[in-house]
Structures are given as structure tokens and as C-alpha cells.
Amino acid sequence: xxxxxxxxxxxxxxxxxxxxxxxxxxxxxxxxxxxxxxxxxxxxxxxxxxxxxxxxxxxxxxxxxxxxxxxxxxxxxxxxxxxxxxxxxxxxxxxxxxxxxxxxxxxxxxxxxxxxxxxxxxxxxxxxxxxxxxxxxxxxxxxxxxxxxxxxxxxxxxxxxxxxxxxxxxxxxxxxxxxxxxxxxxxxxxxxxxxxxxxxxxxxxxxxxxxxxxxxxxxxxxxxxxxxxxxxxxxxxxxxxxxxxxxxxxxxxxxxxxxxxxxxxxxxxxxxxxxxxxxxxxxxxxxxxxxxxxxxxxxxxxxxxxxxxxxxxxxxxxxxxxxxxxxxxxxxxxxxxxxxxxxxxxxxxxxxxxxxxxxxxxxxxxxxxxxxxxxxxxxxxxxxxx
Amino acid sequence: xxxxxxxxxxxxxxxxxxxxxxxxxxxxxxxxxxxxxxxxxxxxxxxxxxxxxxxxxxxxxxxxxxxxxxxxxxxxxxxxxxxxxxxxxxxxxxxxxxxxxxxxxxxxxxxxxxxxxxxxxxxxxxxxxxxxxxxxxxxxxxxxxxxxxxxxxxxxxxxxxxxxxxxxxxxxxxxxxxxxxxxxxxxxxxxxxxxxxxxxxxxxxxxxxxxxxxxxxxxxxxxxxxxxxxxxxxxxxxxxxxxxxxxxxxxxxxxxxxxxxxxxxxxxxxxxxxxxxxxxxxxxxxxxxxxxxxxxxxxxxxxxxxxxxxxxxxxxxx
Numbered sequence: 001x002x003x004x005x006x007x008x009x010x011x012x013x014x015x016x017x018x019x020x021x022x023x024x025x026x027x028x029x030x031x032x033x034x035x036x037x038x039x040x041x042x043x044x045x046x047x048x049x050x051x052x053x054x055x056x057x058x059x060x061x062x063x064x065x066x067x068x069x070x071x072x073x074x075x076x077x078x079x080x081x082x083x084x085x086x087x088x089x090x091x092x093x094x095x096x097x098x099x100x101x102x103x104x105x106x107x108x109x110x111x112x113x114x115x116x117x118x119x120x121x122x123x124x125x126x127x128x129x130x131x132x133x134x135x136x137x138x139x140x141x142x143x144x145x146x147x148x149x150x151x152x153x154x155x156x157x158x159x160x161x162x163x164x165x166x167x168x169x170x171x172x173x174x175x176x177x178x179x180x181x182x183x184x185x186x187x188x189x190x191x192x193x194x195x196x197x198x199x200x201x202x203x204x205x206x207x208x209x210x211x212x213x214x215x216x217x218x219x220x221x222x223x224x225x226x227x228x229x230x231x232x233x234x235x236x237x238x239x240x241x242x243x244x245x246x247x248x249x250x251x252x253x254x255x256x257x258x259x260x261x262x263x264x265x266x267x268x269x270x271x272x273x274x275x276x277x278x279x280x281x282x283x284x285x286x287x288x289x290x291x292x293x294x295x296x297x298x299x300x301x302x303x304x305x306x307x308x309x310x311x312x313x314x315x316x317x318x319x320x321x322x323x324x325x326x327x328x329x330x331x332x333x334x335x336x337x338x339x340x341x342x343x344x345x346x347x348x349x350x351x352x353x354x355x356x357x358x359x360x361x362x363x364x365x366x367x368x369x370x371x372x373x374x375x376x377x378x379x380x381x382x383x384x385x386x
Numbered sequence: 387x388x389x390x391x392x393x394x395x396x397x398x399x400x401x402x403x404x405x406x407x408x409x410x411x412x413x414x415x416x417x418x419x420x421x422x423x424x425x426x427x428x429x430x431x432x433x434x435x436x437x438x439x440x441x442x443x444x445x446x447x448x449x450x451x452x453x454x455x456x457x458x459x460x461x462x463x464x465x466x467x468x469x470x471x472x473x474x475x476x477x478x479x480x481x482x483x484x485x486x487x488x489x490x491x492x493x494x495x496x497x498x499x500x501x502x503x504x505x506x507x508x509x510x511x512x513x514x515x516x517x518x519x520x521x522x523x524x525x526x527x528x529x530x531x532x533x534x535x536x537x538x539x540x541x542x543x544x545x546x547x548x549x550x551x552x553x554x555x556x557x558x559x560x561x562x563x564x565x566x567x568x569x570x571x572x573x574x575x576x577x578x579x580x581x582x583x584x585x586x587x588x589x590x591x592x593x594x595x596x597x598x599x600x601x602x603x604x605x606x607x608x609x610x611x612x613x614x615x616x617x618x619x620x621x622x623x624x625x626x627x628x629x630x631x632x633x634x635x636x637x638x639x640x641x642x643x644x645x646x647x648x649x650x651x652x653x654x655x656x657x658x659x660x661x662x663x664x665x666x667x668x669x670x671x672x673x674x675x676x677x678x679x680x681x682x683x684x685x686x687x688x689x690x691x692x693x694x695x696x697x698x699x700x701x702x703x704x
Contacts, residue, residue: 028405028529029581130542263686264437265406293650295643304639315636320623322616329620330633332612333648339682340647346684368653370579 011386020252025163027268031289032258036162042381048091049157056164073100086374104142105132112233127226141175148244176244254284261347285360296344309334400525402533403574404584408606413526414441415694421457425521428459443688468506504539512559530588537596570601577658586668607680609655676701
């Protein structure tokens with residue numbers, strides 16, 4: 001969706017000319033992380049400036065190849081050599097950071113805790129340690145929080161974000177709002193009250209009776225302590241969560257849905273695109289990875305393959321040193337073409353049905369080899385960039 | 387020791403894997419296979435997306451199991467419904483009326499307190515096993531990034547909660563989860579870089595952080611081997627320009643795309659087999675690896691689910 005009057009961008013390159021933040025999202029296993037890294041690297045070549053890719057879990061081989069061994073929450077610069085060795089000339093700087101959930105939470109507590117004592121108590125609370133370390137939904141929130149923090153520092157011209165794999169691809173969008181709701185909840189007060197005074201009001205008594213029976217008093221006390229401590233950061237947290245939400249809907253932020261054309265991912269991508277539109281977030285691009293070559297859908301070639309499959313013996317005569325093997329090979333080759341043709345046509349149909357209205361729709365061909373170095377990233381990036 | 391045939395004799399099987407590798411397909415195939423061997427199977431979808439039922443061409447199910455194919459029941463996990471059931475069964479708390487604010491409160495605690503949601507999920511599954519409503523419970527579980535948290539939840543709660551009803555509940559759950567004769571984990575991957583790496587990491591973490599045993603690794607979408615070495619030599623001869631031209635003339639059309647597609651298939655198969663080797667090298671010797679062929683299918687439904695079941699059966703020597 002583009003603002004009225006502005007022409008819709010035709011390529012991802014055009015799209016990014018007016019954006020600060022690209023959030024790569026979509027189903028798992030479609031090459032989201034690699035696509036995000038490829039886009040960032042290509043932006044450095046094409047646009048220049050300082051570009052950061054905030055990633056979650058890059059393939060180790062790729063991280064190693066980029067010299068990202070052991071990177072953590074702090075942003076590190078990818079050496080220019082990595083580009084020049086791949087035969088490219090960076091016009092700007094490529095930076096990378098990996099999301100360390102635990103570290104990010106600790107930093108957040110340090111920022112918002114009213115005093116040193118509260119801070120230390122929170123950091124030592126067993127519930128906090130569990131939430132920050134293990135709790136799935138806390139990844140979603142912290143990823144967006146970290147993005148906000150980096151963006152606010154204003155050190156980068158473009159930030160490409162690779163979203164964490166979530167149960168539900170939308171969780172991270174809701175995470176800031178949920179966090180705000182969480183801290184302004186009436187239930188939070190319910191939980192905290194009895195540990196401030198011994199008086200339990202009538203309304204909340206049944207809740208405590210049940211909670212005590214299920215969880216045990218000590219655990220409930222731990223929870224309460226945790227919430228009492230957290231409440232001291234209430235204002236800071238809610239403001240922050242709201243600011244994060246605003247950033248996501250800012251016109252300088254765009255979303256790039258990455259998918260393949262396989263049945264399940266494409267359905268998820270479709271759902272995701274619809275949700276983005278519904279929330280009035282900018283669906284800038286849909287990138288379809290691993291698209292099979294078009295020639296597989298050529299009806300003439302398909303017909304030919306069918307006839308080749310039936311006529312292997314006859315076609316093989318005198319062609320090679322071994323007509324028997326050649327006949328078998330021709331049969332296999334034809335069969336394989338027919339098989340892949342079935343998949344290619346199915347996927348083309350999926351693409352045609354793909355709803356949602358991104359500004360740009362990009363298809364990226366099936367790469368024959370894994371992408372594990374800058375050269376590979378730039379080849380992929382060039383396809384995405386357009 | 388041949389461990390693979392034990393898979394169908396387990397009571398609770400968690401099927402996990404990186405997103406997009408076909409976890410649901412394998413869970414459905416496994417359920418179908420077990421049902422074909424006369425078992426009553428419950429297949430439970432944890433990330434309720436309705437994909438399991440669509441693989442049986444049945445309408446979506448909710449928390450109440452429904453038979454979607456002969457011998458196969460399906461349900462979708464719903465932690466709030468699980469809580470209701472739990473309260474009713476164990477605390478005899480009237481479900482109607484008071485549950486409103488209570489569920490809200492619990493939802494709130496569950497959001498904040500680690501493992502509450504997880505324990506309601508795992509607890510319900512273990513309960514189905516304990517009550518023996520089914521011979522086998524197959525779980526289309528959380529993706530490999532989250533499964534550890536889920537499987538480790540009873541232990542984590544055990545560590546955090548010292549007394550109370552939950553504490554007494556986690557003990558029997560742990561008993562079921564830790565029993566290799568009852569519970570197993572199946573990791574699904576594809577022969578590609580990230581899925582293989584993630585599976586190897588998962589295998590290590592399952593060993594270190596949970597009490598659950600890894601029963602098998604299923605490699606999905608294995609491309610067929612088109613040629614042996616001799617065939618490949620002949621294929622290369624066919625691709626020389628002169629031969630290709632003659633072949634085109636004889637066939638009555640341009641064979642270049644057909645040959646090119648085969649070359650692509652061979653290359654893909656080769657890249658993938660290096661990942662398969664890496665997988666085998668990284669796993670323990672006693673982790674069985676089951677291979678499922680790439681399905682060149684027009685669509686995915688009951689028919690492909692049966693194909694997957696049969697392929698699994700063959701790999702398991704059934």
C-alpha cells in the first residue's frame with residue numbers, strides 16, 4: 001500500500017529508497033534469514049550507507065563466512081574484504097548483530113529499573129530468569145524492543161530485521177501491545193495486593209484459594225514478588241511498548257514476507273499478508289524463494305518428455321557407446337522432467353492464487369548450491385533487489 | 387539393537403522439526419501407519435493450524451477428539467480448554483460460572499509464569515497416555531526451537547514449585563516422559579543445510595536437557611537417485627551438442643529443457659546427499675534415520691498421507 005499520489009515502487013530496490021526498516025517475516029524454513037542478509041549486503045552495494053542486519057539464527061557456515069563468529073547483541077562490522085573477495089565493491093558499511101534474548105532483557109531491566117536494589121532483585125528472581133531465558137513469547141517482544149533501541153540510536157541508514165521463528169508468525173507484531181496490556185492489567189494488582197497487605201478482598205479470595213491449591217503458596221509468592229518488582233518499571237515499560245508499536249506502523253517501516261511456493265508456507269504467507277494489510281502495516285514486498293525454472297511448465301517440453309519416456313529404446317540407437325544404458329537414461333530423464341513438471345505447475349498455481357497486495361512481488365529461482373558466502377548472498381540479493 | 391520397529395509400540399510420540407520440513411506430514415503419516423496396524427491413534431496438533439485434518443481431508447477438530455479416519459482421532463491443543471478439564475478432573479471446581487475470571491487470571495499467570503502453558507499441553511498429552519484412551523498419541527509438536535521448553539516444562543516446574551497440586555502432578559508426567567518404552571521423540575528434517583544443523587543441535591539438547599528419548603530422525607523430501615555412475619557417463623554423452631541435436635531431431639522437439647531438468651535434479655540430489663552424510667555422521671549410531679521420498683504430487687491429502695505411511699512402514703521394516 002503506497003500513500004496516495006506516490007507511484008508504487010516496482011522493485012525492492014525502489015521500495016527501500018524510502019525506508020529505514022525492513023522486517024523480513026513469514027513461515028519457517030523458507031530462507032528468511034538468508035534473504036534478510038542478502039538484502040542487507042546488496043543494499044550496501046547498491047545504495048551505500050550504513051546497513052545493519054539484525055538476525056536471529058544464521059546458518060553457522062554463513063555466519064563463519066561473513067566473519068561473524070561469536071557475534072552477540074553488539075553490532076559488528078563485516079569487513080570490506082568479505083565483499084572484495086567476492087568481487088564486489090561496497091559503497092557503504094555492512095553491520096550485523098544477533099539477537100541474544102537473555103542479554104537484551106537484562107539490558108532492558110538495567111535501563112528501566114528505578115534503583116540498583118530493584119534491578120538486582122529482578123535479575124536474581126527465578127521467575128525472571130526463566131522468562132528471559134526460556135519463555136518463548138519473550139523472544140518476540142525483545143526482538144522488536146531491540147529494533148526500537150537500535151533505530152532510536154540513529155546510527156544506520158537501513159535496518160533489515162530477520163524475525164524470530166515463532167509458533168505464529170504474527171506473535172511479534174502483537175508482542176509490544178501484549179506487554180503493555182500485561183503491565184496495566186487489573187489482575188496484576190490482584191496478584192500483588194495480598195502480599196502488600198494481609199487483607200484479601202472478597203472478590204479475589206476464590207482466585208487465591210484456587211491458585212494456592214494449584215501452584216503452592218511459595219510459587220505464588222515468587223510470582224508476586226516478581227510482579228511487584230516489575231511494577232516499579234510500569235510507566236517506562238508501557239511507554240516503551242507503545243513506542244515500539246508506533247515504530248512498526250511508521251511509514252519508514254516496511255514488511256517483506258518471505259515464502260516458498262510449497263503448499264503450507266504459501267498459505268501462511270497469504271495469511272500473514274492479509275493480517276499486515278488489516279493492521280494497516282506496509283506490506284512492501286513478497287519474496288518467493290526456490291521457485292522452480294519456468295521451462296518445467298512448458299507444455300511442449302512436457303509432451304516431448306511423455307513421448308521420450310515411451311520411446312527410449314528407439315531414440316537411443318547409435319547415439320552413445322551404450323544404447324541399452326542410453327535408453328534407460330532417456331527414460332529416467334523424461335520421467336524426472338514429468339515429475340518436476342507436476343511440482344512446477346502446482347507451484348505456479350499457488351503463485352497465481354497468492355492474494356494480498358504487496359507493492360512488489362519477487363520470485364527467486366532455485367539456487368543449485370547452498371548459499372554460504374558473500375558471493376552467494378549477493379547473487380541472491382541481486383535477484384531480490386530487481 | 388534394532389530400535390526403529392519400536393516406534394509403533396510407544397504410547398506417546400512427539401514429532402518435531404524446523405519449520406517447513408514437513409513435520410505435520412510425518413505426524414499424519416505415522417498416525418495413519420499405526421492405525422493401519424490396528425492401533426487406536428490420537429493425533430494432536432499443538433500449533434492449531436488445522437493442517438493435520440486437511441491431510442486426512444477431514445474438517446478441522448477442536449479440543450474434543452474426533453475420528454477423522456479409521457483408527458485415527460484428531461484434536462487440537464487448547465491450553466485454556468486443557469485448564470478447564472484439569473480443574474474439573476482434579477479440583478472438582480465448577481466449570482460454569484466462575485471459570486470466566488478464573489480463566490482470565492490463569493491466562494495471565496500462564497503468560498507470565500514460565501512453563502504453565504507448556505505444562506498444560508504436555509500434561510494433557512500425558513494424561514491421555516495414562517488413561518489409555520488410545521494405544522498411541524502422536525503429537526504434531528512445537529517446532530524444534532520450542533520443543534525443548536515444552537518437554538522440559540515438567541522438570542522446570544518441579545524445580546520451581548516446591549509444594550502444591552502441580553508438584554504432585556509433575557511427578558507422574560515425568561515418569562511417562564522419561565520412560566523410553568512409552569515416550570519418544572521423532573525429529574523431522576530435510577536434507578538441507580539448516581534443517582540438518584538444527585536437527586543435530588536438537589539431538590544434543592534432547593539428550594542434555596530433557597528426559598525424553600530420541601526415537602528416530604526422519605529425513606523428508608529425499609530426491610530420487612536418477613543415475614548410477616555408468617548412467618551418468620552416458621547422460622553426459624547425450625548432453626554433448628551434436629548428440630543432443632540428433633536426439634532432438636529424432637524426438638521431434640527440443641530436448642534441451644528435458645536434459646537440463648535432469649541435470650538440475652542430479653545437482654540437487656548431490657548437494658543434498660552431502661547434508662545427509664553430515665546428518666548421519668553427527669548422530670549417535672543408535673539413532674535410526676528414516677528416509678522419505680520427495681513426493682511429486684499435485685496436491686496433499688489423504689492419498690499422500692497414505693504414501694507417507696507406507697514409505698515409513700518400509701523404512702521401519704514393517
